[in-house]
Amino acid sequence: MTADPALPDTATLLRQLLASGRLPKGAGPRGEKILAQLLAPVRVSVFGTPNSGKSSLINLMADEVLLPDGLALPPLQIAYGDQPKTFATLADGSEHHEDGFDPFRLSELEPAFAEVALPIPALRHIRLLEVVADESLRDQRAAVKWAAPRSDIALWCTIGFEPHEQELWGMVPDTLKDNSFLVVTMADQLAADGILKTHVGNVTAIAGDEFQGVFPVALKQALATSGPSGTPDGDTRASSGGPTLVSNIMRYVDRGRQARDDAALMFLSRFDALPQPVDEAESARQPGQDSAADRQAQARPVRAEPARHVEICETAYDYLRRRAVGLSEALPELGAAPHSSVLGYCVDTIEHLTDLVLDPDSGDQDFEQLADHVSEASEMMLLLQLENQAGPAADAVTLLLQLKRDFEERIVA
Structure with a gap:
């Protein structure tokens, strides 16, 4: 179900319906929830054990190098904002807000969690979450349990998808697995060793049924830049596997956004709140002249x-x-x-x-x-x-x- 582009957008129509007072008791909260989902970005979460390439994958999805390699950062949520801002929850529970985003400054604060708003075009329809945990399996389990309900699409960074990773992935609900991708990082190193194809085949045999796709990506190569402007080297990036991965992820993002729009349109239709396109032939009809629909109704035999x-x-x-x-x-x-x-x-x-x-x-x-x-x-x-x-x-x-x-x-x- 799709809307006529000449008509008001779905969110506007839904706001108007919610404000009209026409909804029966109990339908309002459902409509408010549908509106909130319609306006929210699709939540893309990056999972994986320490040093598996999560920060580099965040950079790839944002189409900008935001997080330096090797920097200790907390679980970090990155969303679109008109101005760069940082919101951090410190270990003692206090809040720290500041304009701009300095990852080194954020690391020094040692917060428990941080949210960053950045005016980056790639973030207009997605919200990125890097799921961070220490080396202990207990902490990693807690991180997966916390992040899974906050995710619409899951990206799991791995090198070999080892048994402890398989155990962690087993905690993820099937509904999230249906929108997930396994990213085999360090593909450039594996290729240099001459084992990339065999390695990816082995990982796919282990985990292929658990994900919507297994994607080997040379993240350093995908983020390679050339020249003083720091613009991406197109040829280098294309051969890295990065664009293919991002394209597949964004296809799922678009699918999720369309599903939300369809849900809103069906809600509007259920309560007769969808405006009808104007029929130019009918609008030009003279007063007293039967419409085509009237003539068809008159010609139809009564059954x-x-x-x-x-x-x-x-x-x-x-x-x-x-x-x-x-x-x-x-x-x-x-x-x-x-x-x-x-x-x-x-x-x-x-x-x-x-x-x-x-x-x-x-x-x-x-x-x-x-x-x-x-x-x-x-x-x-x-x-x-x-x-x-x-x-x-x-x-x-x-x-x-x-x-x-x-x-x-x-x-x-």
């Missing part, structure tokens, strides 16, 4: 509601009732965090329901509208499944209950 539509509604209602009973019986066995299973159950239900109400030549506008509601609910369900959290799981169940009521009303009408 009695097919009996099969009542039968379809009864079948759909009975199916939803049985699925609701099945879900309530299964819940006690789903454990403390059942939302993933509930979402999957709801998606399976809506897919079967969509097949039930499919009637491309119904001629019954009321039934077609009901079928459209099922189709919209199916699209919304898939987006809720992407979030894979308790709130969206509850929303998915609510969607099915609303459809059940719609079919019940249709039967008794």
Whole structure:
């Protein structure tokens, strides 16, 4: 679902709907959440053990050398801002703010966490997070556990994806793994040793199914510059593997942004808040002159509601009732965090329901509208499944209950 470029942007329409007071009780918080997601940058987090090339990968993603090699820095979040600013949380819990960004000054402060705002074009749609931990496996586990819920896309820097890295990666939820890339760093050194192809093949055999791609990158080569201006050497950079990696990551970024826009458009559509493009032919119609739609409606023969539509509604209602009973019986066995299973159950239900109400030549506008509601609910369900959290799981169940009521009303009408 995409918006007409001549119409107001999705965020503006959603703000207008939220301010209108037209939303039913309970829909407002959902709309506010969709708006917040729509406006937020996609969160790209760089994971990996110490000295695996995380800072260099941050530099590559920012398209600018921000973090010097070998500098001890805290977990660091970098986002777009009109002016360079640094916000640091110190070890004692106090806050330190200053204009500009000096990584050496930041290192001297030894903060527990830092956020940096920079006016860099590459950061307009993404927010970078370098996940930092010391050598201990305990600290690395804590870092992964902390960072995973704060990430939309994960990049894992590695040389050989050793067993302890595999253990750490096992802590990452499947929803994040579905948007993850394994970056084999030091590819230039491996190539110089004549083992790059074999090494990447071995790593892919171990971890290929866990990531959306395995990318060998010569990070130093990718960041190579030439001349006093410090501009990247295009030929050197292209052969490093860096541009290929960044291109694939940005494709996932664009996909995530589109999914958020689609969710907002479906929310707007659900509450009839999408403006319709102006039909120039209709706007030029003289007063009293029938429109094309009017003439088509007059020419269309009046048809009695097919009996099969009542039968379809009864079948759909009975199916939803049985699925609701099945879900309530299964819940006690789903454990403390059942939302993933509930979402999957709801998606399976809506897919079967969509097949039930499919009637491309119904001629019954009321039934077609009901079928459209099922189709919209199916699209919304898939987006809720992407979030894979308790709130969206509850929303998915609510969607099915609303459809059940719609079919019940249709039967008794």
